[in-house]
Amino acid sequence: MNQEYDAIVIGAGIIGTCTAYQLSRSGYKTLCVDKLPASGYGSTSGSCAIIRPYYSTVEGSALAYESHFYWQAWSAYLGVEDEKGNVSYNNCGCMVMKTRENGYLQPAIEIMETIGCPYEELSAEEVQRRLPLLNMNSYSPAKLPEHPDFGKPNGGTLTGAVFFPAGGYISDPQLSAHNVQRAAESIGVEFKFNAAVTNIHTKNGAVSGVTLNADKKIVANIIVNVAGPHSSIINEMAGVSSDMNISTRALRHEVAHLPAPDGYDFETSGCVVSDNDTADYLRPEVGNHILVGSEDPPCDEKQWVNPDNFDRSFSNHWNTLAMRAAQRITDLKIPNQAKGVVDLYDVTEDWIPIYDKSSLRGFYMACGSSGNQFKNAPVAGEMMAQLICECERGRDHDADPVHFYLKNIGYSLNLGFFSRNRKVNADSSFSVLG
Numbered sequence: 001m002n003q004e005y006d007a008i009v010i011g012a013g014i015i016g017t018c019t020a021y022q023l024s025r026s027g028y029k030t031l032c033v034d035k036l037p038a039s040g041y042g043s044t045s046g047s048c049a050i051i052r053p054y055y056s057t058v059e060g061s062a063l064a065y066e067s068h069f070y071w072q073a074w075s076a077y078l079g080v081e082d083e084k085g086n087v088s089y090n091n092c093g094c095m096v097m098k099t100r101e102n103g104y105l106q107p108a109i110e111i112m113e114t115i116g117c118p119y120e121e122l123s124a125e126e127v128q129r130r131l132p133l134l135n136m137n138s139y140s141p142a143k144l145p146e147h148p149d150f151g152k153p154n155g156g157t158l159t160g161a162v163f164f165p166a167g168g169y170i171s172d173p174q175l176s177a178h179n180v181q182r183a184a185e186s187i188g189v190e191f192k193f194n195a196a197v198t199n200i201h202t203k204n205g206a207v208s209g210v211t212l213n214a215d216k217k218i219v220a221n222i223i224v225n226v227a228g229p230h231s232s233i234i235n236e237m238a239g240v241s242s243d244m245n246i247s248t249r250a251l252r253h254e255v256a257h258l259p260a261p262d263g264y265d266f267e268t269s270g271c272v273v274s275d276n277d278t279a280d281y282l283r284p285e286v287g288n289h290i291l292v293g294s295e296d297p298p299c300d301e302k303q304w305v306n307p308d309n310f311d312r313s314f315s316n317h318w319n320t321l322a323m324r325a326a327q328r329i330t331d332l333k334i335p336n337q338a339k340g341v342v343d344l345y346d347v348t349e350d351w352i353p354i355y356d357k358s359s360l361r362g363f364y365m366a367c368g369s370s371g372n373q374f375k376n377a378p379v380a381g382e383m384m385a386q387l388i389c390e391c392e393r394g395r396d397h398d399a400d401p402v403h404f405y406l407k408n409i410g411y412s413l414n415l416g417f418f419s420r421n422r423k424v425n426a427d428s429s430f431s432v433l434g
C-alpha cells in the first residue's frame, strides 16, 4: 500500500530539516527523505557555518540578522536536547576589512542603519590591537600564484574595518541538522534515509507524490525541493525549470584548514574575518586552527560540476587560499599536507537563494543557497512553512507576495525578493557574500 503524507521534504540538510520541522508545527503530516544515510551529510556537513549580518541587500541582511537570534536561542528553538548534544554558537563577531572595492563598507553601514543592526568602525590600529596577527598591507586585486606580483604588497595599506558583534560560527554544522531532525521527530516528522527521490508524480496539474529508489511510491500533495546542489535535478524531475527566470548550478569549492601561528590563540581570541583585499575569509576552528575560504575573486575560475560526479580531492586552489591567508596573517605556516573541505555550493545567477512556489501546484523550493544560507536555515524553515500554508489556502504568491515578519528585528520581509522569477538582482555582490 502507498504511504501517505501531507508534505514531503526532499533533503535533510540544515534547510530541509528546518523546513520539515516548521511544516509539522503548521499541522502538516510531514516526511523528510534523503538519499544519504543521515541528516546533514550533504553540503551542510562541509559548511563553515559562519553567522554574519552583512549582505549586499537590505532583505538579505535583515534575514541574516534575524537568524542570529535563532542561533542564540538554539535550545529554545529546538525544544529538545539531542542525545548527541546541541550545537553551540560561538558569538565571537565578524570583522570586515574596508576596501575601495567594497566602498569602504559605506553601503553595508547604510543597510545596518536601516535594519538596526549594531556595528563598530575600527581604524587600522584598532584592527591590529584586536587581532595582532594581522598585518594591514594591501595586496589587491587578488591574483593567482602564477602572477608575477602574487604575494607582493601593492604599496598601500588598509584603512580599517567594521566589526559586527551579531556574528560568529556554529560549532558543528552537520550536528545542527541532526539537532533539528530530533526536534522535528519529537513533533511527529518522519525521516527516511538512503531514500533517493527518483520520480515526482503529478495528477491534474498538481504534485501527487514521489518514488523512492525507483521502487516505492509515497503519496503527498505538497513537495518541497531542498536538495541543495542537486536542486536543479529535482526541479527538472518536477518539470518546473522552464518557468524559472533564476536557475541553480553546483559549484565546487575548497576550504583550507590551517594551524594558527605559533604562540597566538586564534581559537579563543580570534573572530570571523572577511578580507576583500586578499579575497579570503577566515574563522577560528577548534584545536587553534583557522578555516580559510574564498570570496570568489574574478581571477579564480569557477568550477561548475555535476553534483554526482566531482573531484573531492584538493587542487592547487587549496594552496592559493592558504597563500592568500599568509598575506594577511603574519607568520602563518602552511603545512605540506592539505586539510580542509571540498564541497558544493548551489548557486543562482545573483547568489541570492530561491524560497518560492513553482508553476506546479503543490511543488515548492528552498534552493540556490549559494554558499551563504546555512545561517538562515531556521528562519528559512519558518518562511517556507508560512509561504506554503498561504499558497495552499489559495494565495497567488507570484502576484501578491507573502510577507514574513522577522519578529526579533521588527522587519516585514517581502518573500517576493526570493522569487524564482525575479530579475537578476544587480545589487548583489555576485559572490558568496550574497
Ligand SMILES: Cc1cc2nc3c(=O)[nH]c(=O)nc-3n(C[C@H](O)[C@H](O)[C@H](O)COP(=O)(O)OP(=O)(O)OC[C@H]3O[C@@H](n4cnc5c(N)ncnc54)[C@H](O)[C@@H]3O)c2cc1C
Residues within 6 Å of the ligand: 010, 011, 012, 013, 014, 015, 016, 017, 033, 034, 035, 036, 040, 041, 042, 043, 044, 045, 046, 047, 048, 049, 050, 051, 195, 196, 197, 198, 226, 227, 228, 229, 230, 234, 253, 254, 255, 293, 341, 342, 343, 344, 345, 366, 367, 369, 370, 371, 372, 373, 374, 375, 376
Ligand atoms: C564549503 C562550504 C562553506 C560554506 N560556508 C557557509 C558559511 O560559512 N555560512 C553560511 O551561512 N553558509 C555556508 N555555506 C552554505 C551552506 O552550507 C548551505 O547553504 C546549506 O548547508 C544548504 O543546506 P541545504 O539543506 O539546502 O542543502 P544540503 O545540506 O546540501 O542538503 C541537501 C540534501 O538533499 C539530498 N538530496 C539530493 N538529491 C536527493 C534526492 N534525489 N533524493 C533524496 N535526497 C536528495 C542530499 O543528499 C542532501 O543531504 C557553505 C557551503 C559550503 C559547501
